[in-house]
Amino acid sequence: MDIMEAKSKDLNDWLQRRATLRIEGRAFIDGAYRDAASGKRFDCISPIDGASLAQIAECGEADVNAAVACARRAFDRGVWRGLNPRQRKAVMLRWGALMRAHQDELALLETLDAGKPIADTTTVDVPGAAYCVEWFAEAIDKAGGEVAAADHHLVGLVTREAIGIVAAVVPWNFPLLMAAWKFAPALAAGNSVVLKPSEKSPLTAIRIAQLALESGIPAGVFNVLPGAGEAGKLLALHHDVDCLAFTGSTNVGKQIMQYAGQSNLKRVWLELGGKSPNIVLADCADLGRAAQAAASAIFYNMGEMCTAGSRLLVHRDIKDAFLDKLLVAARKYSPGNPLDPTTSMGAIVDQAQMERVLGYIDAGRDEARLLTGGARVKRESGGFYIEPTIFDVPDAQARIAREEIFGPVLSVITFDTIDEAIRIANDSEYGLAAAVWTSNLTTAHEVSRALRAGTVWVNCYDEGGDMNFPFGGYKQSGNGRDKSLHALEKYTELKSTLIRLR
Numbered sequence: 497m498d499i500m501e502a503k504s505k506d507l508n509d510w511l512q513r514r515a516t517l518r519i520e521g522r523a524f525i526d527g528a529y530r531d532a533a534s535g536k537r538f539d540c541i542s543p544i545d546g547a548s549l550a551q552i553a554e555c556g557e558a559d560v561n562a563a564v565a566c567a568r569r570a571f572d573r574g575v576w577r578g579l580n581p582r583q584r585k586a587v588m589l590r591w592g593a594l595m596r597a598h599q600d601e602l603a604l605l606e607t608l609d610a611g612k613p614i615a616d617t618t619t620v621d622v623p624g625a626a627y628c629v630e631w632f633a634e635a636i637d638k639a640g641g642e643v644a645a646a647d648h649h650l651v652g653l654v655t656r657e658a659i660g661i662v663a664a665v666v667p668w669n670f671p672l673l674m675a676a677w678k679f680a681p682a683l684a685a686g687n688s689v690v691l692k693p694s695e696k697s698p699l700t701a702i703r704i705a706q707l708a709l710e711s712g713i714p715a716g717v718f719n720v721l722p723g724a725g726e727a728g729k730l731l732a733l734h735h736d737v738d739c740l741a742f743t744g745s746t747n748v749g750k751q752i753m754q755y756a757g758q759s760n761l762k763r764v765w766l767e768l769g770g771k772s773p774n775i776v777l778a779d780c781a782d783l784g785r786a787a788q789a790a791a792s793a794i795f796y797n798m799g800e801m802c803t804a805g806s807r808l809l810v811h812r813d814i815k816d817a818f819l820d821k822l823l824v825a826a827r828k829y830s831p832g833n834p835l836d837p838t839t840s841m842g843a844i845v846d847q848a849q850m851e852r853v854l855g856y857i858d859a860g861r862d863e864a865r866l867l868t869g870g871a872r873v874k875r876e877s878g879g880f881y882i883e884p885t886i887f888d889v890p891d892a893q894a895r896i897a898r899e900e901i902f903g904p905v906l907s908v909i910t911f912d913t914i915d916e917a918i919r920i921a922n923d924s925e926y927g928l929a930a931a932v933w934t935s936n937l938t939t940a941h942e943v944s945r946a947l948r949a950g951t952v953w954v955n956c957y958d959e960g961g962d963m964n965f966p967f968g969g970y971k972q973s974g975n976g977r978d979k980s981l982h983a984l985e986k987y988t989e990l991k992s993t994l995i996r997l998r
């Protein structure tokens with residue numbers, strides 16, 4: 497189904513489709529679905545209404561060992577990396593096409609599983625993941641190595657080789673897309689992959705494994721291990737995993753580095769949390785547009801965004817005018833059933849995350865002034881919904897203004913000078929993204945240079961949804977970059993080959 501068709505569907509169409517949806521919950525190891533060796537399963541709960549969607553295999557040590565062993569066999573035999581680049585490209589292009597052909601099914605799974613609006617899963621998550629696969633497929637037969645300068649008696653080649661077994665451990669906020677950002681470049685580089693989705697959102701990862709096989713990815717090259725954090729830990733401690741690519745919280749990222757140190761010093765790449773500052777200077781040319789972007793920066797995807805613009809820094813002179821517009825813009829994000837294509841804010845991923853966010857809102861009531869929202873809504877649905885919430889925070893040191901909430905909660909901080917804004921913006925353990933709104937070109941350059949963040953937006957927020965820009969963080973927002981050709985660096989080893997001619 498193409499995007500136009502998806503858009504023309506209404507709530508009832510999606511509910512009907514849900515009624516006949518067959519959901520796979522088993523692990524995918526060595527080219528086949530199977531239960532966890534222990535037989536253990538857990539309930540996959542939809543945050544839309546609290547209903548159980550499926551029973552999911554809870555993978556443990558035996559499954560991790562089986563997946564890593566078959567991934568290693570496939571790698572050693574060269575069934576994937578040994579194919580000619582053009583062949584691997586064709587296979588991955590077919591996989592991307594199959595994701596597009598199954599777009600409505602994948603989008604429905606993602607919406608049911610994670611509570612994300614169907615309007616987004618049909619336009620961002622699924623086509624974005626397919627595009628990522630296609631983009632890295634296209635890179636396969638374009639990448640080459642170097643012939644380095646060397647003494648005359650030598651030829652010196654610098655090449656990149658697949659690293660081996662890449663384990664990808666990913667979060668629940670963009671389950672398919674975050675996974676694709678890892679497995680697409682890892683597979684493009686010729687590696688075998690073991691993917692561990694979050695227990696809160698395993699369904700699309702499990703489904704696309706079958707599509708991988710159909711597209712021609714050989715058995716053992718792409719494996720999916722649903723399960724709890726323990727499965728991620730076992731992968732991070734495994735002596736035969738060569739690289740662990742992680743997206744998730746800073747706390748777990750720190751543990752993963754330790755696991756690598758305790759085991760085989762596998763390469764560890766971390767995309768972690770954020771508390772990104774969105775700075776509106778007094779010379780912002782269009783407060784209306786900036787207010788809409790500020791609302792979207794924190795309320796899109798229920799605020800479950802690593803790049804969420806969760807700290808809004810506003811110049812005192814324009815604060816009142818700006819807040820008026822922001823409060824109007826926030827109303828667009830009234831929570832609704834995510835299966836309704838007109839809904840722009842869906843459900844929080846699960847009860848635990850909802851309670852965590854509500855806990856921060858309670859803390860905020862003591863340290864700041866609530867401007868709007870603050871409550872759980874749609875309780876009668878059985879699902880987990882929170883209103884868009886905005887606090888005016890008098891002290892940038894307040895907990896809600898420092899810690900990542902990962903929900904629809906915005907802290908507004910007032911400043912008087914540009915230097916003060918930069919100081920507050922950089923006074924964070926995180927450095928994932930930042931934005932500045934100004935009509936002065938010099939100010940735009942100077943502020944963006946001063947901001948310690950992996951991505952800086954000027955007069956926009958969250959732009960650049962294509963694959964061309966490296967994505968990742970400074971400081972405790974992580975290391976390494978997803979997206980762009982730079983992502984391939986994470987999944988390859990550099991080799992120098994020196995050939996003596998005489």
Ligand code: NAP
Nearest residue numbers: 666667693694695724725728729744745748767768769802
């Ligand atoms: P999380 O709790 O750190 O979990 C991430 C993944 O790690 C999940 O698959 C989780 O499995 C697994 N895991 C949990 N404990 C583990 C352990 N001890 N060892 C190995 N793996 C373990 O993060 P989350 O709550 O899913 O996601 C939210 C976080 O992700 C936020 O901090 C957000 O900023 C960050 N994020 C960052 C980016 C980025 O690109 N920078 C993008 C999206 C999200 P279970 O879920 O099954 O426990």
Ligand code: MG
Nearest residue numbers: 541609696697
């Ligand atoms: Mg779920």
